Amino acid sequence: MRVAAVLLAGAALAACARPGEQRALDDALVGIADDAGLHVVITDRLGAVRTLTQGRLEIWAAAPAIELTVDVATGGAGRWQITVANALPDAELREGGAPLGVPLPAPRPTVLVRDVDLSSGRHVLTVGPADVAGPLRIAAMADIQTGLPTVDDVFAAIATTNPRFVVCMGDLTERGELDEYALLDRQLTTLPVPLYTTLGNHELWAEAARYQGRYGPASFQFTFHDVAFTFADSGDAGLDPIVEEAVGEMLAAAADRQSLFLTHFPPVDPVGIRDGAFRSRRDAQRLIGTLATSGVDLALYGHIHTYAEFEHAGIPAFVSGGGGARPERWDGIGRHFLVIDLAPGQPPIVGVRRVD
Amino acid sequence: MALAAALVASPAAAAPPADPPFADPPVTASPPRPAEAAPADPPADPPAVTPGRRAAAIALAAIPGLAVPGLGARVVGERRAARRLLAMRAVGLGMMVVGGVPLLVTYGSAKLVVPGVHLSVAGSGLFLVGWWADVYAAAGGGGGAPRRRTPIELSADATWIDDAFHGGRALIGVGGRGHRGRWTLAARVAGAHAGALAQARVDAAARVWRPDARGSGTGLDVRAAIDAIRDDDDRVTTVTGELAARGRLHLADLDRALAGSFVELDAGLGLQAVAYRAGDADLAGVLISRFAGGVFLPCARGEVAVFYDHRRDTLAGGLPAGRAAGFFGSVGATAEVAITPTWIATAAVEFGSARLATLGVRRGLR
Numbered sequence: 001m002r003v004a005a006v007l008l009a010g011a012a013l014a015a016c017a018r019p020g021e022q023r024a025l026d027d028a029l030v031g032i033a034d035d036a037g038l039h040v041v042i043t044d045r046l047g048a049v050r051t052l053t054q055g056r057l058e059i060w061a062a063a064p065a066i067e068l069t070v071d072v073a074t075g076g077a078g079r080w081q082i083t084v085a086n087a088l089p090d091a092e093l094r095e096g097g098a099p100l101g102v103p104l105p106a107p108r109p110t111v112l113v114r115d116v117d118l119s120s121g122r123h124v125l126t127v128g129p130a131d132v133a134g135p136l137r138i139a140a141m142a143d144i145q146t147g148l149p150t151v152d153d154v155f156a157a158i159a160t161t162n163p164r165f166v167v168c169m170g171d172l173t174e175r176g177e178l179d180e181y182a183l184l185d186r187q188l189t190t191l192p193v194p195l196y197t198t199l200g201n202h203e204l205w206a207e208a209a210r211y212q213g214r215y216g217p218a219s220f221q222f223t224f225h226d227v228a229f230t231f232a233d234s235g236d237a238g239l240d241p242i243v244e245e246a247v248g249e250m251l252a253a254a255a256d257r258q259s260l261f262l263t264h265f266p267p268v269d270p271v272g273i274r275d276g277a278f279r280s281r282r283d284a285q286r287l288i289g290t291l292a293t294s295g296v297d298l299a300l301y302g303h304i305h306t307y308a309e310f311e312h313a314g315i316p317a318f319v320s321g322g323g324g325a326r327p328e329r330w331d332g333i334g335r336h337f338l339v340i341d342l343a344p345g346q347p348p349i350v351g352v353r354r355v356d
Numbered sequence: 357m358a359l360a361a362a363l364v365a366s367p368a369a370a371a372p373p374a375d376p377p378f379a380d381p382p383v384t385a386s387p388p389r390p391a392e393a394a395p396a397d398p399p400a401d402p403p404a405v406t407p408g409r410r411a412a413a414i415a416l417a418a419i420p421g422l423a424v425p426g427l428g429a430r431v432v433g434e435r436r437a438a439r440r441l442l443a444m445r446a447v448g449l450g451m452m453v454v455g456g457v458p459l460l461v462t463y464g465s466a467k468l469v470v471p472g473v474h475l476s477v478a479g480s481g482l483f484l485v486g487w488w489a490d491v492y493a494a495a496g497g498g499g500g501a502p503r504r505r506t507p508i509e510l511s512a513d514a515t516w517i518d519d520a521f522h523g524g525r526a527l528i529g530v531g532g533r534g535h536r537g538r539w540t541l542a543a544r545v546a547g548a549h550a551g552a553l554a555q556a557r558v559d560a561a562a563r564v565w566r567p568d569a570r571g572s573g574t575g576l577d578v579r580a581a582i583d584a585i586r587d588d589d590d591r592v593t594t595v596t597g598e599l600a601a602r603g604r605l606h607l608a609d610l611d612r613a614l615a616g617s618f619v620e621l622d623a624g625l626g627l628q629a630v631a632y633r634a635g636d637a638d639l640a641g642v643l644i645s646r647f648a649g650g651v652f653l654p655c656a657r658g659e660v661a662v663f664y665d666h667r668r669d670t671l672a673g674g675l676p677a678g679r680a681a682g683f684f685g686s687v688g689a690t691a692e693v694a695i696t697p698t699w700i701a702t703a704a705v706e707f708g709s710a711r712l713a714t715l716g717v718r719r720g721l722r
Contacts, residue, residue, distance in 0.1 A: 017711070018520050019676045205679060237674070237682030238709065241520050265682060271466040272641030273473075273625065279682050280673025280709035281640075283521065285630055286590040292635030293591075303682075305463055313635030329462035 020233060020240035023208045027217040027233070027243075037076020038118075043067040048216040050085070058083040060215060062196055063222035063229075064091075064165060065128030070118065077120040084112040086194040088165065090129045100125060110194050133344075136225040137162065140320055140338040142169035142264065142302025145202055147324015147335070148183050154323060154335055155191040157355045161339050165193045167229060169302035170200025170264035171325065172215075177206060181214055196222070198231040200264040200302060208235070219243045221250040227342050228254030230296075232263040237279040239263075239287060247287075251294035258342060259296045266301035266319055270310040276303060288312045298340070298348045307333040307352055318350060405432045405496070413494035421490050428494025429613060437493050437611035444610065444619075445486035451479025474623045474645050477666050481647025485619040488649050493613045500616035500652030502573035502606060503659065503694060506720030509533045513702065513716025515546070517553075517671055519709060522589055525553060529716075533559075538567035540577070552588040555671075557581060561602070572652075572659065573606040573618070585671070591633035596669065600624020600644045606652075620661070622646040628669060642669055648690075658693040658700065665706075672708030688712075698722070 031042030033049035040049055040057065046066045051058035059068070061084055082093065082101065089109035093100045093116075101114030112127065139158045144151045158166060173180035188195060199218045203211045212218065218233030232239055232247045239247065251259065267284030269277040278284035291299060292313035299317040306328040308319040321328075322336035335355035342348050405413070410432060417428020425445040426438030455475025458468050492498070515527040531544030542559040558581065563569045565576035581598040602622040608615035626642030643666065650661025666685040668674035677684045686708030694700045698720040706712040 016676050016678070017709070019678065019681065201679065201681065236676055238676070244521065268638070268640055271469065272628070273643035274464060274466055274469040275643065275668055275682075276464060277668075277682065279668060279676060279684075280519075281628075281669040282587070282590065282592070282594075282671065282673060283709060285592045285594070285632070286521070288630075288638075289591050289632040289634070292632050306466075311636070312638050313632045315635065326463050329465050330467055331465070 018240055019236040020238070021242065023212075023218060023233060023235070024240045024242035024246075026209065026212060027219055030212050030217040037073040038080075039071040039073075041069045042216075043069065044222070045217045045220055046222055048213055050214065051083075055079060056081050056083075058085065059127075060084075061086045061091075061127060061194065062216035062220060064088050064194070064196075064224045065126065065222070068123075068125040068127070070123040070125060072118045072120045072123065074120050077118060080116050080118050082114050082116050082125075084127045086110055086188075086196075087112045087127055088129045088194060089192065090131075091127050092129070094126045094128075095123055108189050109192050110188075131225070133225055135341065135343040136164055136227060138340050138342070139163040139166045140169070140262075140300050140318075140340055141166060141323045142200065143171040143305055143321035143325040144184070144323035145171050145174040145325035148173065148180060148187065151184075151187050151324050152190040154337060154355050155187065157353060158337055159192050161353065163193055163339065164224075166191065166195040166337075167231075167260075167262055167300065168195055168197035168323075169262050169300055169320070170198050170235070171202045171302055171321075171323070172197065172200070172211075173205075174202055174325075175205040176203045176210055178210065181210060185214075196229070196231070198233055198262060198264060199235050201235050201237065204235045219246060221254070223254070223257070225342065226344060227258045227260065230254065230259065230261050232261070234263040234265040234278070237265050237277070238283050244287065244290075248290050248294075251290060251296060255295045258344070258348070259294065260298045260300065260340075260342075260348070261291055261296045262300045264301065265303045266317070268312060269304065270308040270317075270319060274304075288315075291315055298350070300338070304328065306331045307336055309350075316348070316350070320352070322355070410494065410496060414491060417487075417491040417494040421494075422487055425486060426490055428490045432494055432496070432613075434493055434611065434613040437613035438490075440610040440614070441486050441490050441493070444489075445483050448479040448482025448484075448486060451475045452483060453479075455479060470625070470643065473643055473666065477645040477647060477664070478621045478623060480664070481619060481621050481649070485617075485647065485649030489607050489614050489617045489619075492617045492651065493611075497613060498616045498651050498654060500654050500659070501656040502571060502618075502652050503656045503692075505533075505535055505570045505572060506698060506722050507535055507570065508721040509700075509718045510721065511544070511702070511716055511718040513546075513714050515712055515714040517548075518711045519673075525589075527553060527555070529555070535569040538563040538569055540569045554586045555584065557583045565603075572604075574604060574609055576601065576603040579624075593631045594628055594669070596626050596628040596642060598624060598626040598642070598644055600626075616652050618650055618652065618659075618661075620646075620648040620650075620663075626669075640669075642667065646685075650690075653693060656694075658691070660689070660691045662689045663687065668708070670708070672706045672710050672712055674708050676709060692718070 031045040033040045033052040035052045036054045046063040048060045093114045101116035104113040106113045199211045221230045301319045302321045305321040320338050339351045413428045413431035421427040426441040429438040455472045459472040511531045513529045517525045525548050527546045527548040529546030533542035540561040545556045547554045561577040561579035584595045586593045604620040607617045624644040630638045645666040648661045648663035652659045672686040675684045688706030690704045692702045700718040702716040704714040
């Protein structure tokens with residue numbers, strides 16, 4: 001009986017060796033919807049289809065520029081109201097390079113609403129701004145959690161720095177509760193630019209589908225102004241092999257341009273003995289080696305509720321966990337975010353801004 | 357420190373060294389109790405316990421005993437053992453609180469990590485092993501005794517490593533260990549996959565309390581180690597230096613009813629250098645914090661132990677512990693059994709991000 005108990009315990013431990021596997025598989029299905037005579041696919045999964053009902057299609061964009069492939073069946077042809085939330089304020093809906101549909105009043109700058117007449121057949125639509133090159137300023141933050149009710153303070157401070165958009169390294173909520181996500185969506189209405197994010201371990205207190213259905217995949221890459229932004233799901237304090245392989249391919253594809261890597265857990269804690277990091281340092285070191293061989297220019301992390309500037313494998317790296325979660329004490333930082341200036345051929349310039 | 361705290365009330369005298377085939381010098385259990393001992397003390401002979409009472413004691417020790425220290429020992433009449441276990445677990449709980457609460461309140465302040473984690477892990481060890489020892493006492497103990505090691509031991513082992521990224525890899529190792537007086541020196545090299553994974557380790561230790569390095573009973577070592585791992589699959593090479601104190605307490609030193617069980621704590625710091633295929637090398641700190649609890653086998657033939665290791669830089673890494681992922685290290689079990697006075701079989705399993713299983717053999721040279 002003792003042997004059986006040991007074997008059972010071993011089997012249980014072995015079974016949970018890949019806690020992020022299903023989430024990684026589910027990521028591949030994000031951005032696909034089929035209903036009301038429409039089949040919608042967001043290219044590279046750069047968004048979530050929040051609503052697809054007769055006459056209404058609502059998308060949450062996970063990147064500054066996205067592409068939708070819409071197959072319209074005979075029964076789906078007609079007038080559609082297409083809403084793209086979390087869009088750049090100057091984004092436009094286009095088909096074949098030409099603006100599409102009639103603009104309708106939108107509740108805030110980051111929402112694009114168009115009244116569109118869709119005929120049956122395939123439509124390839126794009127949503128994005130006109131600018132594709134030049135210097136770029138963004139803000140970065142993570143770890144909102146219990147600070148959700150007052151994160152509008154952080155958003156207001158971010159707005160004063162005029163970023164093109166915000167990137168977030170996860171832990172948007174404390175427990176992944178539905179009312180927390182609803183509150184986050186309300187708070188995001190105070191942010192005049194979009195926020196692109198991956199998830200953190202706190203989103204995993206509830207099923208990850210809640211996150212993926214709202215904000216898109218946890219691991220993805222987009223390129224804007226010739227800068228590659230690669231987000232990786234490390235919500236279980238490590239990358240699943242599926243994610244690690246995908247991240248390796250995405251980073252390799254971006255090796256000839258400026259490249260930022262973002263994930264929730266720092267692979268290695270800048271205070272090594274604390275180990276607020278990947279659950280396996282050897283897995284972490286393998287990832288850092290990949291970042292180095294792929295020529296990543298900047299790595300951004302959250303999880304630790306402090307600010308830290310450090311390097312791994314010579315790559316500049318930052319921990320910025322000042323989104324409002326309970327702060328680490330005695331670190332003299334509190335709520336904060338990063339302002340990052342990116343210019344072609346120049347190393348990223350990173351500054352930290354306190355909110356309080 | 358934790359061991360010292362737990363030993364506050366323990367009898368300290370040790371018998372002069374002897375060198376029987378298997379056993380440590382007889383570890384002093386509770387001293388003979390005079391007739392005028394306090395009424396609360398049990399009689400010198402073990403109390404007679406009916407099978408039903410023993411079964412009830414085991415059940416009580418196993419379940420409510422987690423919260424009521426020493427319950428099982430008390431039910432079988434081992435009141436002194438119960439009091440000692442109460443003290444041991446109270447010390448452990450106190451260390452967990454003193455170490456853990458400030459970390460919680462400061463949300464992992466870097467300034468408190470070293471004392472906080474060391475106290476928390478060592479306290480957890482005393483608390484949990486005290487619980488297990490109560491079950492052991494309730495069951496009547498096993499009558500095991502520490503094995504006395506031979507002056508020189510040579511070893512060979514095979515480790516199967518399975519992780520989500522590489523699948524299974526086999527690591528074949530050879531090593532040796534020598535003891536002289538208070539000193540121990542050990543070395544091991546291992547390799548796998550035609551050299552794609554290679555490990556070399558050198559350990560040195562000085563026994564500063566009960567200074568007989570061959571004894572496997574109560575003792576306190578100051579130890580240092582260099583551990584190098586080259587993993588061509590990961591294109592990473594690490595070299596880690598360790599400095600730590602490792603203490604083991606044979607619980608017979610607390611009460612004879614606990615004879616044969618032990619707790620072991622290991623606490624220290626390390627520094628790891630990492631070289632990648634590209635980019636600069638890195639240096640990172642390592643916090644060494646580990647506890648184990650186990651039993652000596654009858655006739656001093658060896659020991660079996662379970663452990664928790666807070667480190668996550670080892671081949672095992674840390675457990676994918678659900679919502680607590682990224683906080684915990686690995687867990688495992690070790691066993692060594694003397695087949696003859698000079699041939700010892702060894703086995704170990706460890707569960708972290710990777711799963712390790714090791715089988716080996718040691719040859720003792722006199």
